[in-house]
Amino acid sequence: MKHQDLLFTNDVAAELDKIVKDYGAPLTFILVDENTRHHVLPRLLSSATALSDAKIITVKPGDINKNLDSLALIWSELQNGGANRRSLMINLGGGMVTDMGGFAASTFKRGLRFVNIPTTLLSAVDAAVGGKTGINFNGLKNEVGVFNEADAVIISTCYFSTLPVEELHSGYAEMLKHGLIDNEENYNRLLSYRIEDADSGRLLSLLRESVMVKRRIVEEDPHEHGIRRALNLGHTAGHAFESLAMRRGNPIPHGYAVAWGCVVELVLSHMKAGFPSSELQRFARYVYDNYGSMHVTCDDYPEILELMHHDKKNISNEINFTLLSGIGEIMIDRTATEEEIKTALDIFRDLTHQ
Amino acid sequence: MKHQDLLFTNDVAAELDKIVKDYGAPLTFILVDENTRHHVLPRLLSSATALSDAKIITVKPGDINKNLDSLALIWSELQNGGANRRSLMINLGGGMVTDMGGFAASTFKRGLRFVNIPTTLLSAVDAAVGGKTGINFNGLKNEVGVFNEADAVIISTCYFSTLPVEELHSGYAEMLKHGLIDNEENYNRLLSYRIEDADSGRLLSLLRESVMVKRRIVEEDPHEHGIRRALNLGHTAGHAFESLAMRRGNPIPHGYAVAWGCVVELVLSHMKAGFPSSELQRFARYVYDNYGSMHVTCDDYPEILELMHHDKKNISNEINFTLLSGIGEIMIDRTATEEEIKTALDIFRDLTHQ
Numbered sequence: 206m207k208h209q210d211l212l213f214t215n216d217v218a219a220e221l222d223k224i225v226k227d228y229g230a231p232l233t234f235i236l237v238d239e240n241t242r243h244h245v246l247p248r249l250l251s252s253a254t255a256l257s258d259a260k261i262i263t264v265k266p267g268d269i270n271k272n273l274d275s276l277a278l279i280w281s282e283l284q285n286g287g288a289n290r291r292s293l294m295i296n297l298g299g300g301m302v303t304d305m306g307g308f309a310a311s312t313f314k315r316g317l318r319f320v321n322i323p324t325t326l327l328s329a330v331d332a333a334v335g336g337k338t339g340i341n342f343n344g345l346k347n348e349v350g351v352f353n354e355a356d357a358v359i360i361s362t363c364y365f366s367t368l369p370v371e372e373l374h375s376g377y378a379e380m381l382k383h384g385l386i387d388n389e390e391n392y393n394r395l396l397s398y399r400i401e402d403a404d405s406g407r408l409l410s411l412l413r414e415s416v417m418v419k420r421r422i423v424e425e426d427p428h429e430h431g432i433r434r435a436l437n438l439g440h441t442a443g444h445a446f447e448s449l450a451m452r453r454g455n456p457i458p459h460g461y462a463v464a465w466g467c468v469v470e471l472v473l474s475h476m477k478a479g480f481p482s483s484e485l486q487r488f489a490r491y492v493y494d495n496y497g498s499m500h501v502t503c504d505d506y507p508e509i510l511e512l513m514h515h516d517k518k519n520i521s522n523e524i525n526f527t528l529l530s531g532i533g534e535i536m537i538d539r540t541a542t543e544e545e546i547k548t549a550l551d552i553f554r555d556l557t558h559q
Numbered sequence: 560m561k562h563q564d565l566l567f568t569n570d571v572a573a574e575l576d577k578i579v580k581d582y583g584a585p586l587t588f589i590l591v592d593e594n595t596r597h598h599v600l601p602r603l604l605s606s607a608t609a610l611s612d613a614k615i616i617t618v619k620p621g622d623i624n625k626n627l628d629s630l631a632l633i634w635s636e637l638q639n640g641g642a643n644r645r646s647l648m649i650n651l652g653g654g655m656v657t658d659m660g661g662f663a664a665s666t667f668k669r670g671l672r673f674v675n676i677p678t679t680l681l682s683a684v685d686a687a688v689g690g691k692t693g694i695n696f697n698g699l700k701n702e703v704g705v706f707n708e709a710d711a712v713i714i715s716t717c718y719f720s721t722l723p724v725e726e727l728h729s730g731y732a733e734m735l736k737h738g739l740i741d742n743e744e745n746y747n748r749l750l751s752y753r754i755e756d757a758d759s760g761r762l763l764s765l766l767r768e769s770v771m772v773k774r775r776i777v778e779e780d781p782h783e784h785g786i787r788r789a790l791n792l793g794h795t796a797g798h799a800f801e802s803l804a805m806r807r808g809n810p811i812p813h814g815y816a817v818a819w820g821c822v823v824e825l826v827l828s829h830m831k832a833g834f835p836s837s838e839l840q841r842f843a844r845y846v847y848d849n850y851g852s853m854h855v856t857c858d859d860y861p862e863i864l865e866l867m868h869h870d871k872k873n874i875s876n877e878i879n880f881t882l883l884s885g886i887g888e889i890m891i892d893r894t895a896t897e898e899e900i901k902t903a904l905d906i907f908r909d910l911t912h913q
């Protein structure tokens with residue numbers, strides 16, 4: 206696995222100038238979506254002198270456009286812009302831009318160098334780091350892609366001040382997940398911070414700690430054959446909630462689904478692995494206070510189970526979970542019966558006041 | 560780089576049964592084109608018992624179909640067939656099938672295991688080994704892809720008996736190239752064998768030696784940052800000839816272009832690196848006797864130079880060549896001026912009786 210530079214800074218332009226100069230790339234391309242093109246790019250271009258000749262590639266925003274058409278458009282623009290193997294691509298945006306841009310860069314002429322600059326908390330803590338690139342295909346999320354880490358990721362909190370508070374909470378859920386799988390100290394620090402305060406210096410330090418949890422795990426198992434599945438905590442139930450909400454025509458932010466999914470999976474952890482009841486209560490309360498709840502009834506259970514059965518992480522007919530026997534005590538590749546999952550959903554509803 | 564099994568055998572079905580059993584893959588997919596579906600697949604299916612439940616994916620034949628539409632079709636069929644990360648894909652065909660199938664497998668759910676079974680001499684000695692996967696895009700060859708080696712390649716001469724002799728010569732040109740960059744012994748053995756005789760036992764042994772030359776070089780430099788460019792001998796001029804013939808509406812087999820390209824580049828090697836004149840004469844005679852010549856006139860030179868300038872391997876405005884100072888004496892990243900190239904083309908025409 207190549208070495209990836211993770212740079213934590215609030216002077217993105219200076220870091221970028223350094224990288225472009227160090228790489229000596231004759232041509233630089235910047236991928237943005239229409240939102241980051243208007244709200245983030247102008248400021249960056251005005252201060253990063255090395256980008257004066259950069260070519261801009263713009264895609265439509267939103268997960269729905271993380272598709273083959275947009276990918277083909279990026280490849281075409283790289284081709285028309287004369288990209289060669291020494292070119293550099295900069296992905297400036299949320300997870301949609303870094304996922305798809307990373308895949309485009311990894312495959313154009315069998316691989317250009319690329320740098321991610323996440324502009325949302327969620328992408329900073331999750332998508333931009335760890336080498337999972339890809340697009341959705343035929344309605345399935347991240348169905349096509351490669352594992353390939355960005356040459357560098359520049360992580361900054363300077364783009365977060367204009368994000369809606371819901372976006373901040375969504376990203377923070379992945380940080381909480383990292384805290385849960387890391388250790389009590391990290392986890393307690395996260396529970397005592399209020400993301401709404403957006404004290405950006407403190408957030409950058411928490412973010413660095415959180416990203417480093419992911420980095421350590423990914424370095425140990427880049428292709429997700431084992432311990433990387435620890436990062437899936439909350440995601441089996443979370444993805445099912447996310448898909449259910451999508452089908453209902455009322456999509457929920459990814460991090461909210463993960464927060465609720467973590468509650469369900471900590472219930473299972475308590476039932477099957479001895480995760481302490483007091484910690485479960487404490488986490489559930491925090492989630493309810495900050496994220497509210499996912500409204501589900503018994504009638505939704507069959508659909509939730511069916512969605513869990515379709516999870517990419519399953520390798521046979523059984524539903525795969527990552528559980529914890531305590532904060533930082535990871536148990537990957539655990540399964541649960543449908544009855545156990547239904548019980549966990551009952552308790553989840555109870556814990557989140559439904 | 561993962562370890563790749565190279566299996567040389569004339570009992571393909573037995574090897575395949577062993578692999579499928581060893582991998583314990585719950586689902587197997589076989590990619591074929593319409594030609595290999597009719598001419599090769601039935602015999603394999605009738606003798607490989609492990610393939611009884613395999614799902615067949617068929618694409619249209621020919622380099623022109625090595626495109627995004629076919630790739631999307633393969634992804635869809637994998638998806639509809641329920642492929643997961645433990646599935647196995649078998650690419651049965653020429654370079655078009657192994658290149659595109661390798662790319663599809665490398666990217667579906669971020670990577671399935673795959674096995675190549677080349678059915679032409681050209682793909683056995685070149686495309687199926689070394690991890691270059693990809694498709695053509697917007698009219699440019701292999702514009703999109705990844706470096707990813709097949710988990711195993713099963714190499715057999717049993718499919719060659721029905722190939723037209725032109726196809727055999729085309730593949731043999733890449734073997735000659737491997738001989739030139741390897742050593743005199745290997746090279747002399749190749750020059751004294753007559754591919755038309757198709758003594759398949761002897762050919763399998765020559766093929767093994769030839770594939771091992773490529774494998775050694777690829778292991779040293781999988782991503783073509785250096786010595787792997789040795790394998791590009793003959794390909795700067797060769798690709799230009801191939802594209803020129805294509806534009807003229809009279810396409811030539813890849814190996815013929817490489818054979819003629821090798822003559823041009825050995826002329827340059829003689830001019831610029833002291834490659835012995837006697838060896839140049841000997842090689843040129845062999846090529847003329849077996850491949851005839853590429854008809855070009857002085858009027859074609861500007862177009863040939865323009866095509867050379869567009870080569871993917873160039874990293875600046877200069878045209879990049881691999882040259883030899885002797886058999887097995889490799890010099891990568893050499894450049895030549897337009898005047899030198901024109902002179903080499905003059906001598907090429909002379910050596911091939913034009």
